[in-house]
Amino acid sequence: MNEGPHGDHPLERELPVTIAELEKQVILMEDIQEIENLQKIYGYYFEIGNYQGVVDLFSEDAESAEIESCGLFLGKAGVKKMYVDTIGSNKYESWVRFCIQMMGGVVDVDPGGKTAKGRWQTWLCEAMPVGGIPRQQWLHGYYENEFVKEQGRWLFKKLHWNVTFYTSFEAGWVRIPLLGLLTMKMADAPPTAFHPYPSGYHVPFHYKHPITGE
């Protein structure tokens, strides 16, 4: 049998497959499933303003979190600073609303089985004050996140949500690609890749082409 890019896949090898090989494959599938859930659970906590619940999804050794134009936050302390101390410090009324729709997850577990990367896109409908005025917004963006398995559980190691557009319901992304910046004073560094529409920027993929390997 030819050894292609997937030549080490037990099912492409001659039978019999050993139990150890099967176990590896089963664990890989469970890992992907768990990471998919972690990402969605993150969104569901964010939506209801449970920011401590969000922070608890990150590893103690988390690298960073970065959203939109907020800035880069380093380490677990930075992660807490962004979600709990900054985003969570806004005492919003009940009409402020986030609907974060997690779509199109592509999750790849690294060969060691202890780290992983995932890409998603998001469609958001929001209602929040901008410039003191209540507004309703459409947002689109991409995640490229990193995950780590510790004590048998998957956690966020690095989270990066790159916004495509942040527009008002009434105007749309061509007319108003960005309602405004959401710079946070407590950030450890400026955003690393904030290039909203219509810059033409493509958020780099963590994966290679599955067929050509490029």
Added chain:
Amino acid sequence: MMNLEDLEKQVIRMEDIQEIENLQRRYGYYFDTRNFQAVVDLFSDNADSADLESFGLFRGKEGIRRLYWNDIGRGVRPRDPSESWISTAVIQIGGVVNLDPCGVTARGRWQTWLAETFLYGGVPRQYWVHGYYENEYVKERGKWFFKKLFWNVTFFTMFETGWLTQPLVGLLPMANPDGPPTAFYPYPSGYKFPYHYNHPVTGE
């Protein structure tokens, strides 16, 4: 290392989650095409209930048939060609499915984004609708079915106005529910629709 029996259990668990994910999406696709008999057939004969939007609570398989076939579908089959402009696109997003330890019941949370067109107040209108499911499933004779379906609407607004300006175009009460909706608190109530699962790290 796992033995063969452990491995088989884990594989079945993953197949179950996959099948439930498909069940949920098939429900949406049948709803989209207004095949309400097929929707009813996705429910267990021992189903608990279905509760959607402001429709009211419908109990048992008989109530579920009344809701989908009689009330939503109005018993029309094949579909009346004059109603072909009526449309529903239910986009099933963000499934988190958890199997109970027994392996024959499960729960799942989803959110939905809908683009719809139908008559309201006698006028054809186009809508944006958002909501969450918290559903229960049961495995019978090797197949997964809906045991309980609960879809909680966040907003039901017009394409032109939006959720901040008009959170709810109006109520959609059905003629013969078995009870009022169990948790109908649309935007901007601030209602937080409870999760079926605990926090995966803290367990809270």
